[in-house]
Amino acid sequence: MKKIIPLSLITVASIYAAEVNLSPIGVEATTITEVSQKARKSADLAEALSNNVPSVDMSRRSGIANDVFIRGQKRDNISVEVDGTKVCGACPNRMDPPTSHILASQISEIEVIEGPYDVETFGTMSGGLKIKTKKPSKKVKSEINVGFGSWDYQKIGVTVSGGNDAVRVLISGSKESSGQYKDGNGDSLVEQTKKKAPIGNQYKAANSDVDSYDKKSLMAKAFITTADNQELRLSLTANRSDNILYPNSGMDAVYDNSNIYSVEYNIDSINDIYKNINLQYYYSEVDHPMNTALRNSSNSVSPGNMTNQLQTSMQGLKLKNNFKINNHKLLIGLDGSKRTWDGGYTTQNIAHPMNGTKSINNAETENLAVFAKLEKTYGDFSVSIGARYDYTDITNGGGFQENDYSSLNANIFTTYNLNSKNKLFLGFGQASRVPDGRELYFQKGSLKGTPTLDKTTNRQIDFGYEAQYDSFSLKAKGFYSMLDDFIYYQKGLATNNFKNIDATIYGGELSASFYATDEVTIDASIAYKKGEKDNALAGQTDKDLADMAPLRGKLALNYEYKKDSVATIEGQFSDTWDTYDADNGEQEIDSWNIVNLKVKHAVNKKFDLTLGINNLFDETYAVSNTYADLTLLAPGVTEDVMLLNEPGRYIYTNLTFKF
Helix, strand or coil: CCCHHHHHHHHHHHHHCCCCCCCCCCCCEEEEECHHHHCCCCCCHHHHHHHHCCCEEEECCCCCCCEEEECCECHHHCEEEECCEECCCCCCCCCCCHHHHCCHHHEEEEEEECCCCCCCCCCCCCCEEEEEECCCCCCCEEEEEEEEECCCEEEEEEEEEEECCCEEEEEEEEEEEECCCCCCCCCCHHHHHHHHCCHHHCECHHHCCCCCEEEEEEEEEEEEEEECCEEEEEEEEEEEEEEECCCCCCCEEEEEEEEEEEEEEEEECCCCCEEEEEEEEEEEEEEEEEECCCEHHHHCCCCCCEEEEEEEEEEEEEEEEEEEECCEEEEEEEEEEEEEEEEEEEECCCCCCCCCCEEEEEEEEEEEEEEEEEEEEECCEEEEEEEEEEEEEEECCCCCCCEEEEEEEEEEEEEEECCCCEEEEEEEEEEEECCCHHHHHCEECEECCCCCCCCEEEEEEEEEEEEECCCEEEEEEEEEEEEEEEEEECCCCCCCCEEEEEEEEEEEEEEEEEECCCCEEEEEEEEEEEEEECCCCCCCCCCECCCCCCCEEEEEEEEEEECCEEEEEEEEEECCECCCCHHHCCCCECCEEEEEEEEEEEEECCEEEEEEEECCCCCCCCCCCCCCCCCCCCCCCCCCCCCCCCCCCEEEEEEEEEC
C-alpha cells in the first residue's frame, strides 16, 4: 500500500496534465467564520477551534496559550500560517504555540486542513491551520468589544478601519487579563499544583493569588492601490504577554513577546490567461524567557532562580502565480524560508554547572521549494492535484551533526456529485516534514535531542460523504494515515530521547445539522481516532500512540428567537481515555460530560450582548494527557504526572458596539 499511493499520484497527475476546470473543493478542510463570536476568550484560539471542529483537540497548558491537535497530530506535524506567514513558537515545552500569537478577535476565518493536502506551506504533513485576519475596508468602520468573566477575566478591544480607492487602513488593539481559574473542585492553578506536585515545584505562599496572565496585542494593516488591479499590502502584528502561569510545568513565562511583519504585492487580471501574481516577504520573531522565580525551588542556594530564555525567528519569501488555461486553474509557486532558534540557561548561583549553557544552540533550518496545483471539474466529477518538492538544510552552533533533507509531496483529492444534494469524496496524499531544532539539538544537562533523525513521511487516504438538504446537512469523514520514521519521544533515556518509528493513525468524524423549524436548529458532531506503533520502542511493551484522545462529541440546540439573536444549550462529552501510552508518561483519564449555555442578543444593528455559562454543573475534568514529550511535573502527592484540570463553572459576558 505504501508504494502504491505515490505511484498512483504520479500516474494520475500525468493523465490530467492536459485537461482540467476550476471547481471549489473544500471537503478536505473545514472553514470557520465568525471566529471572534465563537471564542469565549480572544487570547485562546485553541479553545475556539476545539469547540467547533470535530477533528481538533486542545492541549491545556495554562489559562491561555493552549495548543491544538488535528487528528492526534501536533507540533511540527501540522503547520500554522497567518495571512501567508509561517509562525513558530520559541518555547521547547510549547508554552507559546503558534496559535498563541494571534487573537480570535483579529481573525476573519480559519481553514483547518485535515491531512497532507496543502502544497503551498512548508511542513503541512498531517494537517494545518490557514488563518486569515480581517482586511481593511474603504468604508469607515469601528468596533469596540468589551468582555468580563469569572476569576476577574477582563478584555477590551478596539478595531478601526477605513480609507478610499487609494489607501485602506485597519488598526486593531486589545488588552486581556485574568486571575487564576478554578477547576470543578474549587482549586485554583496554584492549589492544583500544591495538591499534585513536589514541594519544590509548588508556588511560594506569597504568589498564591497572582494573576494567570496579562496580554496586549496590536495589529495594523495598510492596503495601497499602486495601479489598476495592483496592491501593496503591509501588516504588523505585535503581541506582549506577561507573567503567564504554567502550573503543571516546572517554569512560568516571564513574558512572551512576538512580532509578525508582512510585505505583499498583488496583481490581479494581468490578462485572460495570467490571472494573478502574488509576492510576499514575511518575518516573525518571538522572545520567550521562562523561569522558576515563583516556585519554592528558587529559594534553594543552588541553582536558585533558573531561567531558560529562547528566541526564534522565521523569515520567508513566497511567489505564487495563478493561471486559467482552457478552463484549467493552475497554481505555480516558489517558496523559501529560514528559521533560527537559539537559547540558554542562566542561574542565580553563577557557579551552578548549567549557568551559561545552551538549551538550543543556534539551530538554523533553511528550506527551498517549488510547488504546483491543478484543479478542474468534469460534469459531476471534480479533481484537485498538487505537488511540492522541498530541499531543507539544518545546521547548528553546537558542533552536532548537520543534516539535509529532500522530499516530494503530492496529493490528489476528488469529489463526485451523486446529485445536487449528495457527494462522495476520496483523497490520497503524501507529505514529509523535517525534524526541528528541539528534536535534533535540545540540551538539558545532557543532549536530549537526536541529531541523526530522519524526516517523517505521512501517506494518507481520506474518504467520505456529504449531504445538503433543506431540512438537514451531514458530513462523514474517514482517514487512514501511515507514518514512516515518525518522530517520537521516548521516556527514561539519559540522552537522545527522540526516535524514528513507524506508526498508523486511523479514525473518523461525523457532523450534522437538523433544521427543525426556521428558528430551531440541532447541531451534532463526533470524532474518534486510534494510533498504534508498528513495534514498541526498545525496552518497552506499549504499542499505543500518545495524544490519541478518545471518542468525543457535541450536541447543541440553537433557538433564533429574533433576527441575529440566538440562545444555545450545548452538551459536550468524552469517553474514558483508557487507551494510552503508559510507557511514555500517559495515564487513564475519566470520561466527562459538561453543559454550556449561551445567549447572543442583538439589541440593534450596532450593539449586541452575549451572556454565557460554561461547565454549568461545575464538573471536574481534564481534556489533555501527560505524554512525556512535554516536560510536566514529576509525581508529588499523587502517583501520576500532574494532569491539569479544566476550568469549573465559568460565567462570562461580551458587549460589542459597532459604528
